[in-house]
Amino acid sequence: MDLYSPQVIKAIKQKFGFKNSKSLGQNFLTDPEVIRAIVSGAEVSEKDLVIEIGPGFGVLTDEAAKHAGKVIAIEIDKDLLPVLEFTLAAHKNIEIINEDVLKIDLNELIDNVKIENVKIIGNLPYYITTPILMKLLESNLNAESITVMMQKEVAERILAEPGGKEYGALSVAVQYRTIAETIIEVPRESFFPAPKVDSEVLKLTLRDEPAVKPIDEALFFRLVKAGFSQRRKTILNSLSTSGYPKEEIAACLEAVGIDNKRRAETLSLQDFCSISDYFSKSV
Ligand code: SAM
Numbered sequence: 001m002d003l004y005s006p007q008v009i010k011a012i013k014q015k016f017g018f019k020n021s022k023s024l025g026q027n028f029l030t031d032p033e034v035i036r037a038i039v040s041g042a043e044v045s046e047k048d049l050v051i052e053i054g055p056g057f058g059v060l061t062d063e064a065a066k067h068a069g070k071v072i073a074i075e076i077d078k079d080l081l082p083v084l085e086f087t088l089a090a091h092k093n094i095e096i097i098n099e100d101v102l103k104i105d106l107n108e109l110i111d112n113v114k115i116e117n118v119k120i121i122g123n124l125p126y127y128i129t130t131p132i133l134m135k136l137l138e139s140n141l142n143a144e145s146i147t148v149m150m151q152k153e154v155a156e157r158i159l160a161e162p163g164g165k166e167y168g169a170l171s172v173a174v175q176y177r178t179i180a181e182t183i184i185e186v187p188r189e190s191f192f193p194a195p196k197v198d199s200e201v202l203k204l205t206l207r208d209e210p211a212v213k214p215i216d217e218a219l220f221f222r223l224v225k226a227g228f229s230q231r232r233k234t235i236l237n238s239l240s241t242s243g244y245p246k247e248e249i250a251a252c253l254e255a256v257g258i259d260n261k262r263r264a265e266t267l268s269l270q271d272f273c274s275i276s277d278y279f280s281k282s283v
Pocket of ligand 1: 024025026027028029053054055056057058059060074075076077099100101102122123124125126128
């Protein structure tokens with residue numbers, strides 16, 4: 001059964017009386033090349049536990065299960081459970097969990113399975129792409145990589161280097177913890193129903209150590225957030241929203257050699273780290 005074919009999707013919808021939910025971001029993949037690219041991009045092998053976010057009708061789950069030791073797929077929509085039971089019946093190494101990925105304890109899930117190599121994959125529901133990515137990054141997961149489809153515009157923000165208008169707090173957060181690369185660009189026609197935007201699959205390989213090592217990580221992210229909160233302002237002014245007095249920020253920027261008229265979008269991770277460490281040391 002070619003689960004990616006629009007005819008099969010329509011037949012399954014009819015068989016189970018299933019209606020796509022727009023609000024749950026249910027745009028199903030119909031291009032087998034993209035499905036294979038996600039699983040091969042993640043380099044899934046039989047030594048791996050694959051955690052899939054949002055299996056939908058199970059196209060990616062099916063492909064991952066052919067290569068992985070075990071697949072755990074987290075799907076919020078309970079109406080998809082009977083569908084998945086039907087479409088994935090041939091596999092014995094799949095577990096479906098009916099939960100909200102934003103609420104589930106992923107570390108507990110991983111600890112309960114005695115497989116060391118963990119890879120996360122998914123065609124993300126776009127209404128919560130950033131919260132899912134932030135959860136994955138902030139949970140300190142014992143995982144190797146996150147290979148996921150997202151809106152092209154979000155992928156561009158993640159990959160952006162300092163100096164461009166796409167560079168922002170998301171770029172810093174993802175680049176701090178991972179090495180990001182493009183696996184494949186995906187036009188909107190590769191989905192049914194087609195979304196309004198094009199997409200891109202990124203592989204985020206989790207770093208053993210963060211890209212820079214601020215003394216106080218929470219302070220580093222507080223300053224990054226403040227820096228990008230008012231993108232059009234100078235770094236001197238935007239950092240004032242972090243709670244530090246302007247004179248102290250001016251002294252800090254001078255001490256670390258950053259022109260106070262620059263904007264946050266020109267600052268590298270190392271620049272933010274230097275600013276953060278200046279304040280850590282000055283307490
Ligand atoms: N993997 C399938 C595919 O590629 O055809 C479906 C991808 S579809 C873009 C996103 C899937 O995520 C849907 O099945 C949707 O029901 C599910 N989903 C939406 N919000 C979710 C959440 N908070 N937790 C878990 N799954 C969610």
